[in-house]
Amino acid sequence: MSGRNTDAFDDASVAGSNGAANGGPGGIGNSGNGNRRQASQKQVEKIVLQYLKTKGYRNAEKALREDAIMDGAETTIGDLASVFPASEMGSDANVPEWVLFYSEAEQGNPDAYSQSYRELRRWTDSSLDVYRHELYAVSFPIFVHAYLDLHMRGLHEKAAEFMEQYSRDHVVHHGKDIETLTTLKTKAHVEENALAKLYRENKYGIRMTRVGFELLLSFLQDHHFTLLMRTVNQYLNIRTIDGAVQIASESEADVGITGHTQNQLDHFNSQDIALGSAPLDPFVRDEVERTLQSEAGRHIKDSTTEEASALLDTFARAKQDSTTNALSARDAIPMPPPRGVEIEQQIANLKALRKRVALSPAALPSVCMYTLHNTDNTMNCATVSEDLSLMAGGFSESYVKIWSLKREPLRGFQSNFVPNSVNSEEDMEAVREKTGEDSRKLIGHSGPVFGVDISFDSKYLLSCSEDKTARLWSLDTMTNVVCYRGHNYPIWDVSFAPQGFYFATASHDRTARLWSCDHIYALRIFAGHLSDVNCVRFHPNAKYVVTGSCDKTVRLWDVQRGSCVRVFTGHTGSVDTVAISPDGRIMASAGEDQTVNVWDLGSGRRMESLTGHTGSVYSLAFSQEGTLLLSGSADETVRAWDIKRSSTASDHPIIAQRQSEQDQSKAADPDAMDVDSDGKSAGNNAGSSEKDKADAASNGDSKKRDAAGIWKSKRVAESDALLKTWRTKSTPVYNVTMTKRNLAIAIGAFTL
């Protein structure tokens, strides 16, 4: 957003917590030190006075009042206490005082929350369309804190009533949170529940237009809703945007809890990041060139030499490309010296590049589907190697199973072989097992395996498990090589760096960690997520990792510094999968909320929000050009999405996108009407269903969940960017991958 950040309430909260030390009450001048002390003295008196008044100690109050007048203050406290000039409330500095003194009037009234919240909702419903979305967004944290406040004050029945009465306003966007909050029954629960703590200890980010914000303030002041005002002050971090921008949906205004103020988020997202490709090791480069040249220069002309010279051409072009685009060697992360595999890899890449199928919205890829049978719901994850020679799956029964996709026998080494006696290729062959099947179990974990990944050269496999370990397996020997301990809770995901050697894990302990294969301890701990880290992927240049979390955010971490450099907010459910385009500029994330969000890594902005899936999205993959995105989901489909087109939109991609969406859905989308009627049948009152309609018309996101807060809506509005849906036969798609030649691979387990 181009707007100026006022962050009024950040300052306000500081003022509030320091008492009134740095700001005099409305009518009192406060220049100079002495004056300030005097003023703070008065503050204290006022508080005491207020207390006495509510407790009914009239005599004491009177005495104090007289005392104060004798002091010769400019303004009597009584006057101050009875009439606070509303007009002066506009200035932010006054807010804390006002909140401090006038909340007391509402304090004793258990219905105050309910009444004022109802008024707020009614006022929001009747407000102008332009501001309605942001006002709805701001009403959610107010609602939550009102509910929690009621519990904290021991009014548990009132709280339950309050929840029952108003929760339906928010189930569409915050179904999960509401579900959890509803179960809180006592003060003790509020104090120890993780979610409640999250709301209490962090500020809830909201993005508003300046006018919308002012409207809200003046509404709260005019009606003396001090309780709400206090909530806004204490628990919200409102960020105003100037200029002629419009917030067209609730989710756009809703930044949510990130553990940072929006100023900090801005700071994060404006850090410089280098998204260029990793530089090619000069040794590897020369070696590749030499190999190709020697092959091209052979005397006998045949197809291989021709191919080699063509490859040389491609290599020269690719090299030039990368020199303009690559990171400087200083920026790149250190890598061990090349082992020869890299050269083969480079040549294979070049060949693949020449054979790559050009994909575009008009030319969709071929998808090869691997269906696993007899898994009996025990398979948790699956992956294929880059050269499509191996497929691996992680199972609940603590093992990893690998299959040779070429149906060749997988032969490990004999158990009695002596490494010292192996000197040549022949020796290697001699110590290999004589026979083998085309599939093999790797046994070693002591809990369900939640993630597997195969290195780029298909020589190593990583797996991670509930048993808090990640394990490295050699696919030559078919044995466990290293066991990495460090996480204290189950590990959800593991991912190799594109060039191998490094890998990252994501865990239930709310951290992601960076490891290198040759160290048994983590090199970096990426801490900052407020809930489980569900998935982790490396940026193509291995300088960054991207993590998706249950806290509904996606973060980008700098590997070298170990710090967070981008925070992406906008999901309404936990993020289960992320993917980065091969050119390293775009990132896509998806998860429980059935929406695929596409982000521009450079600016940290959302480019597109793609809806259409009717189940959790399990996996994402970009085509090599980055123009197509494939997604695999629990709804038993693979879908292809068109990516590039919104990047042509103006400098406000979000707004432009939103507006175009709005226009389209205004053309009476039948689906929108459907979902709407669902909402009504689930017991929405007229007011809120009207609100739903407004939401549904402008925002695809809101159609995702039905009123019960469960993601099961049958018909979801499909984004225009959806190019194609391929259904499977009752096979949820666990993984989609794109090979270097732009062949799509999908893996799923057939479930009954």
Add this chain to the structure above:
Amino acid sequence: MIYSKATIKSISESIGIPRLKDGITTAMAQDVEYRLHEIIVEAAKFMHHSRRTKLTVGDINRALRVRNVEPVYGFESGRPSKFHRATTGIDDDVFYVDDEMIDLDAALDEALPSVPPSVAYTAHWLAIEGVQPRIQQNPVEAEPDAQAGAKRQNTGNGADAVETILEVKHVLSKELQLYYECITESLRSSDSVVRATAVSSIAADAGIHQLVTYFVQYVATTVKSNLRNVDTLTTALAVARAVRTNPHLFVEPYMHQLIPSLLTCVVSRQLGEPGSSAHWALRDNAAEQVSEICKQFGQVYHTLQPRVARTLLRAFLDPTKPLSTHYGAITGLTALGTSVVRVLLLPNMRTYMALLDVEMEKQEEEARMCQNALVRALRKLAEHYEDEVGLSHMQKHKLAEVVGTTLAGVVYEDPQAGKIMGAVAAAVAETKMSNQE
């Protein structure tokens, strides 16, 4: 509240705390509910990471372990638990898991259950260049349903006449549309030169890939609605051939749509006007095309040829079918190659000739065509047979044993009689050998 106070009370009594105060039970009930929810939220994470949508006892146990609580043992099972309802009469109904009593002695005596099949994978194309092939592994497109549903909706509230957008947008350029119209028009023309030009255009044009499905559709509908018009059918067959032979087109995904139409032209009861004899050539043509397809795609789709052969054989062996159908079936089987003739036709020839001898008197022409077709089949059998056998009555008698007297007579007159007899004898011997094995 999930747990009533009564439940808490009865549980407390069962563990030896006789009288709980009311306040305590309420607090307990609330707390239990909250704790349960916490555990379930945690367990849902495990469920989600196991890529499941059903919560299992295992998930709950893992969630408990994460929270450092002893898991509940004894409830984990591969199958989902079945709950039964018991009516108590006083309070609400009670649900319980039905635990089967197992007699240990009997269980130990029983044979071990078979090992469950190990996890295996199969591969198939979910999409080929973006198009989902209609193969067994892919679900049937639900599009027609969706369309029907949309239509019903439309008629339901006609007032707002919602325009339904098809799930798949098929963009056909204007040029292609014009081309298709022009071609189909030409195919309908009475001038054979125009028709031939249209067909050759289909056979050679490189840029009409998007129209393949339309042409296949065209063949199918034409065949279906023009069974009496031999000329139109011939054109349709020509189109089918053109589409197949065009080197720029990728017809593999559409073969399953093409084959039924062709088979119709082979074995249909009545093709052309009754009495006309033009349909024999048509059947030959279609049979040839079917065999070509089988040759071309037999490698990839192993079941293709057996399926076609089975269809034809069924037509051949059904005595209720008219002779024209039999003719088509014989021709079709012959076109599939010598081994098909040897295995499927030859053993049935004698029985069939008995039937044909009877028919010979009623409908001479048809019967003779069938007989000729059988002779052709025998010639096909002898095609690659080198050794000739000397003609003798002995040999003729032998042949008659296999193919019937009438046919043996005909063959005896044939210029290649020696070769055929040798081939038949060899084929019979081979069949016997394989039967013995």
